Amino acid sequence: MSNSKPISILLVDDDEINNFISIKLIKKALVYADITACLDGSYAINQLLEIQEKNPENLPDYILLDINMPIMNGWEFLDEYKRLGLDPLGKSKIYIISSSVFSNDINKAKSYDLVKDFISKPLNVEKIRELFAVENTI
16 A cells, blocks of 8 residues: 655746646646646745645645746745745755746756756646656656
């Protein structure tokens, strides 16, 4: 009997169509994925605060974060995430997922210790499998 629980993913992107496609692709690449989508960084921070308060072990395994969003963009999200100490044990792996090709965005992403990598949109099944390769081994 396996006690493996699904990989939990928080998708933070203001583009609903992109979220729909990303969720379909992730579910195609990963059989056991529990995905929550938030349309802005502020809502995502509130969700994470709630999880941390009630049940910190339920923080997502991965956060896929867009940069350009209204209300609270990806950089503001990262600053707030760090300021609030949302994940003191470092459970969540944060990846920037962006259509930006500007080297200053890529370099800025790398300047954050919290950010594991910068991934260019659009996502595809190969990129997703690569991203989750460690967990996807049988």
